[in-house]
Amino acid sequence: MRVLLVEDEADIREPLADKLRNQGYTVDSAEDGAAGLFLGREYGIDVGIVDIGLPKLSGIELIRELRKLDKHFPILILTARGNWQDKVEGLEAGADDYLVKPFHVEELLARLNALLRRTGGWSQPVLSGGPVELDTRTQSVTLHGDPVELTAYEYKVLEYMMLHAGKVISKTDLTEHIYDQDWDRDSNTIEVFVRRLRKKLDPDERYKPIETLRGRGYRFALER
Amino acid sequence: MRVLLVEDEADIREPLADKLRNQGYTVDSAEDGAAGLFLGREYGIDVGIVDIGLPKLSGIELIRELRKLDKHFPILILTARGNWQDKVEGLEAGADDYLVKPFHVEELLARLNALLRRTGGWSQPVLSGGPVELDTRTQSVTLHGDPVELTAYEYKVLEYMMLHAGKVISKTDLTEHIYDQDWDRDSNTIEVFVRRLRKKLDPDERYKPIETLRGRGYRFALER
DNA sequence: TGGTGCGTTCAATAACTGATCATGAATCTC
């Protein structure tokens, strides 16, 4: 899950980004609207958190621009206390929910989850495909009901694949959704993770949960 | 268990806060409604004790604001003798119980416990996971039915983990919920507590009640 | 005032994980 966080106050942005990463999200953060727009356009963002009062390009304008670019990931806006006009304007511009500052990080997380669930990002908290089940709440994975130990990155790769089960996922998609910054193109890290996942999820090579589509990417089998 | 205590009279607030800490609660106290609102929104509060007659923002307003922010932790209000309107208004605003001043600390504690039990703050008074059981009422822990002696902080760590059994709990989560002020320290205190807990709860390393998720945190095993 | 308990800190080691490399297999292009 890749989050775009656009907030000018470092005191809010940094700890929030930390917390989000902590929760397993991949975070792109920007301190002004222009940078936010760039990130939102360049990367495959899954959900946005946007402060309304931003330098360079206001949050409202940022959202309008993103929507104009056909970027329809859900957006949660942050508004200062009492500025309810901002809130209304933001929602009209295409935001999906709002939160009044100051807020507690826990609250934002709850809202974010609710938003993702509502908009179908996480349609269900438990994703399943054949014998493998992934619970996004506990970040745990089971194979035939038995727990499977995954490392942080293995989990991220699998989560993204299962979230888009049945769809072809290119390696750049994966890298983009999994790493905070851009990454070396000529590294086979993803292949290695896929290899490890296959080994853990299908040791006998019977279910083949992850197909390879040469030249295009991978696909997580829908059902079996 | 983190309590938000909002009371302007220091003569009542301070000893009460002490007593609560004494009982194992983590206490955030504020002397006016505005500060209370800030704390209530900033921290992950589990239960609130709010005086109705507060400066800056009345107890009633405070409760309304908190509820508006989707903060649904149970709240116990304190009202002056005879002001039964306050009581009614408070309950209407979203409080869950009330206590008339002056009161005995013991009485408040009893009410608080009853409230927590009733509202499911402690969904159950006894949390269990595998061979270990934790009774929040007596703050006692048993392993296979045999009592286990824990220090105050060991207990807090365990309680928080068991309250969120199955979920990944980062070390920052733990520090935030366990210490009154979240001072970010770059120390390994949490690791040490986890170590001591493991030693006491699973001396033979057979049940592994506390899993480590490297880079992510810890997880208390759901069942075994 | 000396002892005890407990939270914290320190330091050394152990374990893990993400990245990389090297090599071989599969598939595509011409």
Added chain:
DNA sequence: GAGATTCATGATCAGTTATTGAACGCACCA
């Protein structure tokens, strides 16, 4: 079918993170 791409795979490495035993120091109590 030869050569080029792309992917698979096992091994290894270096940096990070967790574990662990011990010691420290403060508060409390007798």
